[in-house]
Amino acid sequence: MSKKNPEKKSKSGISRRKFLASGGVAALGSVALSGCASGGGEVKTDTPSTPKISRHRILGRTGFKVSDISMGCGSIADPNVVRYAYDHGINLFDTAEVYGNGDSETKIGAAMQYMDRSKIFIVTKLLINDNPDEQNIIERFNKCLERMKTPYADALMMHAIGDQNQVTYEPFHSACDKLKAEGKLKHVGISSHGPRGEEPDAMDTVLNKAVYDGRFDIMLLSYGFVNKDEGERVLAACKEKNIGTTIMKSATGLLEIPVLDVENPSELVQGWFDYLENEGATREEAIERIRTYLERQKPEHEKSLAESMPFIEKHGVKSQDELDIKSYQWVLRNPDAHTICPSMPNFDRLDKFLPLTGTELSSAGLRFLDEYAHVYRSRNCIVGCTDCISACDQQVPVSTILRYAYYYRKLGREKHAMRKYAKLVQNQAGVCLNCNAPCIEACPHGVQVQAQLFEAHGLLTLV
Numbered sequence: 001m002s003k004k005n006p007e008k009k010s011k012s013g014i015s016r017r018k019f020l021a022s023g024g025v026a027a028l029g030s031v032a033l034s035g036c037a038s039g040g041g042e043v044k045t046d047t048p049s050t051p052k053i054s055r056h057r058i059l060g061r062t063g064f065k066v067s068d069i070s071m072g073c074g075s076i077a078d079p080n081v082v083r084y085a086y087d088h089g090i091n092l093f094d095t096a097e098v099y100g101n102g103d104s105e106t107k108i109g110a111a112m113q114y115m116d117r118s119k120i121f122i123v124t125k126l127l128i129n130d131n132p133d134e135q136n137i138i139e140r141f142n143k144c145l146e147r148m149k150t151p152y153a154d155a156l157m158m159h160a161i162g163d164q165n166q167v168t169y170e171p172f173h174s175a176c177d178k179l180k181a182e183g184k185l186k187h188v189g190i191s192s193h194g195p196r197g198e199e200p201d202a203m204d205t206v207l208n209k210a211v212y213d214g215r216f217d218i219m220l221l222s223y224g225f226v227n228k229d230e231g232e233r234v235l236a237a238c239k240e241k242n243i244g245t246t247i248m249k250s251a252t253g254l255l256e257i258p259v260l261d262v263e264n265p266s267e268l269v270q271g272w273f274d275y276l277e278n279e280g281a282t283r284e285e286a287i288e289r290i291r292t293y294l295e296r297q298k299p300e301h302e303k304s305l306a307e308s309m310p311f312i313e314k315h316g317v318k319s320q321d322e323l324d325i326k327s328y329q330w331v332l333r334n335p336d337a338h339t340i341c342p343s344m345p346n347f348d349r350l351d352k353f354l355p356l357t358g359t360e361l362s363s364a365g366l367r368f369l370d371e372y373a374h375v376y377r378s379r380n381c382i383v384g385c386t387d388c389i390s391a392c393d394q395q396v397p398v399s400t401i402l403r404y405a406y407y408y409r410k411l412g413r414e415k416h417a418m419r420k421y422a423k424l425v426q427n428q429a430g431v432c433l434n435c436n437a438p439c440i441e442a443c444p445h446g447v448q449v450q451a452q453l454f455e456a457h458g459l460l461t462l463v
Helices: 022-028 079-087 099-112 134-148 164-168 170-181 203-213 228-241 267-278 283-315 320-332 347-356 363-375 398-410 414-422 429-434 438-442 449-460
Strands: 056-058 065-067 092-094 121-126 153-158 185-192 218-222 244-248
Touching (some): 079 347, 099 134, 134 153, 153 170, 164 203, 170 185, 185 203, 185 244, 203 228, 218 228, 283 449, 438 449
Parallel strands (some): 092 121, 185 218
8 A cells, every 4th residue: 555646765764875984894804894784784984073972871770871862773774873873872772572573673683793782771672562471571572682682681661551550560570570580681661652542541640650660770751842741750750769761752843834735735635635535535525525624724724824934034943853953952951861762763863863962952942942832832742641532532542643643754654654553443533524623622732633633644544
């Protein structure tokens, strides 16, 4: 299945062939570069100005001195990307069993022989939503180690927990106890995005329960200037108990106000046409239904445009990248957020993040983000929030859908996001087209929830 509009170039693809950093090459000696990836890997040229990690923090009670920027390994284009990150001082690598069905771990394993294992911190994660028994968890974890070519992991996390009752899932904890006794595991962790599908709990509900459970040494949480209150509650609790914190999804803010035009449809509007026609509507019926919806949205849409243009002109903002960089710097200024863990599938993403090490947001940057949060408040749903869910009689998983849209827009993982969305089947946002949107009234933050779901559905629909 594919979208009808021409497929754009994947953001995760490597756009140029380069050579590894001179330090990395020196360390290799006469070892062939192609030995790291079948058929020869992509390699990268370094320059004297390529920055290396300049700031570290102690990762809670693990005691590990972690780089302020870590490598999120949701997808990895090539093992040499891992080696390049290591060569430039990144020392925490966050992966999971489900990332590429083990492909991420395999590529870390291909790079492992070129890294000093004692100087890096490897996190992997296992889903427990199917209630696996202890033996299943142990067997799956051992396969993770095999793929990564390491005798131990520094941390094993419960992956993407959205139900606080899973925090105390005993087969996971007993498996971790046995793995620790065998020397295969050092620390236990947990990650949460907040609600997932039918799992109902907010991120801070899940992670605060985990903090006071006492068995978790490290956590992966969403935290940024858009959802700072929820994240800071978790960070404060972690600080009290000396738990390590790694941060994901910090750059959730969107700068662009989309053009919603039935006559000249954008990608997201075209996605709706495809969806409705696939459902059996004629082109004329699809046009009329979308036009009716957009007319309802028009006052709020025009208001957003009117507020955003003076803001952009005042601050001279030219790209989404500028907003994203300030968003990451906002997190880097907080010493209780030990390391940010953005997705780094390729050299381009690494080159984007490495210059941020050791930096902090200026006072002008803080004012910029404060004003952005006010001007764009209706455009930014808070990651992990559950406030509107009970108002939806169709049980649309708002937070989950908008997380998939984040993968699509911000991480360049378009196909992954679309496949994940397709699995929602009966709970997709297609039902929002004819809804009177009680979610908007239920949102205490002023977010135009229905409009966000409209955009997400248009982007993510597979036909």
